[in-house]
Amino acid sequence: MFHSGGEERGRCYRHNNSLYKMFVKAGDSKKMVDEKIKVIHYGLGPIGVETAKLVLSKKNLQIVGAVDISEDKAGRDLGAVLGLDDTLGIVVTDRAQDLFSSESADIVIHTAGSRIMTIYSQLEEIIGSGINVISSSEELSFPFTANEASAKGLDAAARESGVTVLGTGVNPGFIMDALPLYLTGVCKDVTTVRVERYVDAGTRRLPLQRKVGAGLSPHVFRERVSQKMLGHVGLVESLQFVAHYLGISLDRIEETIDPVVAEQAVKTDYFDLNPGDVLGIKHIAQGFLGTSVIISLDLRMYVGADDPHDAIFIEGNPSISLKVEGGVAGDQATAAILVNSVPGVVAARPGLVTVKDLPAPHFYR
Amino acid sequence: MFHSGGEERGRCYRHNNSLYKMFVKAGDSKKMVDEKIKVIHYGLGPIGVETAKLVLSKKNLQIVGAVDISEDKAGRDLGAVLGLDDTLGIVVTDRAQDLFSSESADIVIHTAGSRIMTIYSQLEEIIGSGINVISSSEELSFPFTANEASAKGLDAAARESGVTVLGTGVNPGFIMDALPLYLTGVCKDVTTVRVERYVDAGTRRLPLQRKVGAGLSPHVFRERVSQKMLGHVGLVESLQFVAHYLGISLDRIEETIDPVVAEQAVKTDYFDLNPGDVLGIKHIAQGFLGTSVIISLDLRMYVGADDPHDAIFIEGNPSISLKVEGGVAGDQATAAILVNSVPGVVAARPGLVTVKDLPAPHFYR
Known part of the structure; x- marks a missing residue:
């Protein structure tokens, strides 16, 4: 053609x-x-x-x-x-x-x-x-x-x-960085970018359930976080990607990795989880200008997550609020x-x- | 850099x-x-x-x-x-x-x-x-x-x-063509693409309210449609864009342009609309393979539209269901x-x- x-x-x-x-x-x-x-x-x-x-x-x-x-x-x-x-x-x-x-x-x-x-x-x-x-x-x-x-x-x-x-x-590469950046293409101004990705790890393969810490005790979970054996690789890269292309020189990046803990018994194809067991991970990266959070990436992957979804919120002119029901499936x-x-x-x-x-x-x- | x-x-x-x-x-x-x-x-x-x-x-x-x-x-x-x-x-x-x-x-x-x-x-x-x-x-x-x-x-x-x-x-160029196409980037297969864009024309400037036929009688509306004076320019282009890049040779395209008619009195900054008056337009373009609709673009722009939004539904592997609350504002x-x-x-x-x-x-x- x-x-x-x-x-x-x-x-x-x-x-x-x-x-x-x-x-x-x-x-x-x-x-x-x-x-x-x-x-x-x-x-x-x-x-x-x-x-x-x-x-x-x-x-x-x-x-x-x-x-x-x-x-x-x-x-x-x-x-x-x-x-x-x-x-x-x-x-x-x-x-x-x-x-x-x-x-x-x-x-x-x-x-x-x-x-x-x-x-x-x-x-x-x-x-x-x-x-x-x-x-x-x-x-x-x-x-x-x-x-x-x-x-x-x-x-x-x-x-x-x-x-x-x-x-x-898909993450990094799409849902928490490239897609939000693309959405800003219709914005005259952008003040903040916030992305949520909540994944029900119970529907995913065993290695992913392991990767998010399902079945661990909160103590072992925290130990593995401190050894950098737990946490989503690439979340900070996504944040830096968005900041860079929006022309934002962040003052600092804060990253937190916490366990999501079972309040009641939960069963997956691979695990029987009891109250107090770790269901998965809550990994948040935030980019600051001064004391203000300008970019926030909130990734939660745990067994039994309610309302799994991806969501992108851009505050600007115009503001954009977008939700992907169920989220974009990871491996596929x-x-x-x-x-x-x-x-x-x-x-x-x-x-x-x-x-x-x-x-x-x-x-x- | x-x-x-x-x-x-x-x-x-x-x-x-x-x-x-x-x-x-x-x-x-x-x-x-x-x-x-x-x-x-x-x-x-x-x-x-x-x-x-x-x-x-x-x-x-x-x-x-x-x-x-x-x-x-x-x-x-x-x-x-x-x-x-x-x-x-x-x-x-x-x-x-x-x-x-x-x-x-x-x-x-x-x-x-x-x-x-x-x-x-x-x-x-x-x-x-x-x-x-x-x-x-x-x-x-x-x-x-x-x-x-x-x-x-x-x-x-x-x-x-x-x-x-x-x-x-933004339309064409983004919400009903480029964004849906981009979303297929995470798909192993795509069967159908459906996009909705429902705009409350009552919040928009006068020329846009006129452009969608607000205030006309249904008879005059249909007359103007037949004279090609009403209808969203570019809707068929968006459909052809999506079909082309997905590698789909459509058998035919069907386009319908209908008035949305007031059931009760509605007032905008510019118009007092009575029951029976036209509130705006419902413009739909569909691409067929045989008797199946493969791509459907559904654009409604009328005064007082409930739940204004943009939505994209991709049936495939994975399927994707995305909604932009309020929609992406047009002129800005x-x-x-x-x-x-x-x-x-x-x-x-x-x-x-x-x-x-x-x-x-x-x-x-």
């Missing part, structure tokens, strides 16, 4: 085994659009598996490889690891670099860790191999403050290799936004970018 | 009196960012006035000219036309081409018409002068179907001149999104684009 969209305008050309991004003229773009984007999956945990299954359903995407270091996955056919009836003819490998050297991929979908510290060398390897990367790493969604040195390193490496690096997901939505963001990342300028730098992702067939 | 955002990455260079867009290296962008974007306002009706006032409040924008053909505005100082206490030293002109030739502007904010037919020559003049343009024209938001020939002409001219052309606003929001979209348009690739092609706009100081 002559009104080439975001995903059509900048494409990747392989040249001397590294990728060069360039803008193509409208007339050239058709052929490129018909070519499939070649995907490597890095990390086949629950999100990685969901993501890979979704990629299989997309006409414009093609899986050309998969990496996982765990013994029960490496060496097996990807189809088996995904729980499919059929094999895919793609053997999961634990040797990422070998795969990157032998397979010409356009993008790695990386779902192998939250903390930049633990994934930095993986990202370096991907970038150094001249492959774009989109990661579910929460810290990577806005790494420019809390992980400034790493962000600079990744940005320089990505520019050098001519590839794009993006961290995204994260897999979706990773896959839906692929064309935008492949088309984007080289460097470490945020979701704000790219056209907003959307579902495509 | 080293993580240069959308508005920083592609800037305009004036060269031989036409604009060349190019991508700048990170190191070069700082100086460019500090330069103000030079704005010309084209059309000083209610939206144009709101927009110009907002531009005056922005640090990164500078008004360098204003065009309006009406006798009560042309020749006067812009400050007076905006109702300000101070003059601005900018005389509103009715000679657009002279202004474009004498003033080096980066972008024209065009708020002088809804229909492409009536503004085509204005847009041609702006584009031919090598200036980017962002317009509140509803038809321009997605002109590729209903105004295909015009769209091709504008796209070719814009590419030739190296400028970007965008149509946007339209002025805001025009101004908030300016940096993205200046930075974008040349050609006729849609809001889908650019990073989502957001409020900035």
Whole structure:
């Protein structure tokens, strides 16, 4: 079509085994659009598996490889690891670099860790191999403050290799940062931003129920918080994202992580919780100017949460009050936004970018 | 900053009196960012006035000219036309081409018409002068179907001149098209999209109350509908936008425009409405695949509307049900999104684009 969209305008050309991004003229773009984007999956945990299954359903995407270091996955056919009836003819490998050297991929979908510290060398390897990367790493969604040195390193490496690096997901990446920011697009002024995300952890998979501390005693919960073993990774990044793009230099950020405790017995598929047991987590991040809270992100994930929802309140001109009934489901939505963001990342300028730098992702067939 | 955002990455260079867009290296962008974007306002009706006032409040924008053909505005100082206490030293002109030739502007904010037919020559003049343009024209938001020939002409001219052309606003441009599309970004599948926008026209300015038919008899209302003098311009464009980017080839579109009739007496600042009088409009556009409604846009703007709101319902995986209490206010929001979209348009690739092609706009100081 002559009104080439975001995903059509900048494409990747392989040249001397590294990728060069360039803008193509409208007339050239058709052929490129018909070519499939070649995907490597890095990390086949629950999100990685969901993501890979979704990629299989997309006409414009093609899986050309998969990496996982765990013994029960490496060496097996990807189809088996995904729980499919059929094999895919793609053997999961634990040797990422070998795969990157032998397979010409356009993008790695990386779902192998939250903390930049633990994934930095993986990202370096991907970038150094001249492959774009989109990661579910929460810290990577806005790494420019809390992980400034790493962000600079990744940005320089990505520019050098001519590839794009993006961290995204549903939270961070959408509901508590990008969507509120987008809503301010219709505002003449913005005074405060408040976001609530209340999730009923009882409806979620076991690792998530564990992650929010369900079943712990309040004492052990607090201990784990102090050891930084509990708490939603990325909440502060979301807050910094919103503040940065609204042009607000916060005086300080306050973060509190508290247990939500059962008042009566509660049962999930995995836990029998008694009064006094921890149901989950209440994690709040607030950005201040002086004594005023300018941005507030309130995340509650606990078993049996009443009225689960996402809500965004923007005070300004006009003010906006928005509620998503039931909230945007976590794992499915994260897999979706990773896959839906692929064309935008492949088309984007080289460097470490945020979701704000790219056209907003959307579902495509 | 080293993580240069959308508005920083592609800037305009004036060269031989036409604009060349190019991508700048990170190191070069700082100086460019500090330069103000030079704005010309084209059309000083209610939206144009709101927009110009907002531009005056922005640090990164500078008004360098204003065009309006009406006798009560042309020749006067812009400050007076905006109702300000101070003059601005900018005389509103009715000679657009002279202004474009004498003033080096980066972008024209065009708020002088809804229909492409009536503004085509204005847009041609702006584009031919090598200036980017962002317009509140509803038809321009997605002109590729209903105004295909015009769209091709504008796209070719814009590419030739190296400028970007965008149509946007709150509706179309945001609440019934871009926002629903963005929400699908967290969906693994999308079956149907339904949007409601119920506006209490009684709270809006007189021209809007007139525009929705308030005070007419149902007979006259239907007559005006048949003469295409009533109905929300852009509703079908919004529907085509959503269908296009979701990759849905609709079998047909059905559009209905009906009066909402008073059951009891209603009073606004401008009208005394009796039972049987028209309160406003119910305008519905539906996109079908076979006999199934896949996309439904339901716009009701009438005096005394109960529970005014915007709502978006996406059926899919996950499904999303979102409500904006009170709805996003029209005129203020339209002025805001025009101004908030300016940096993205200046930075974008040349050609006729849609809001889908650019990073989502957001409020900035």
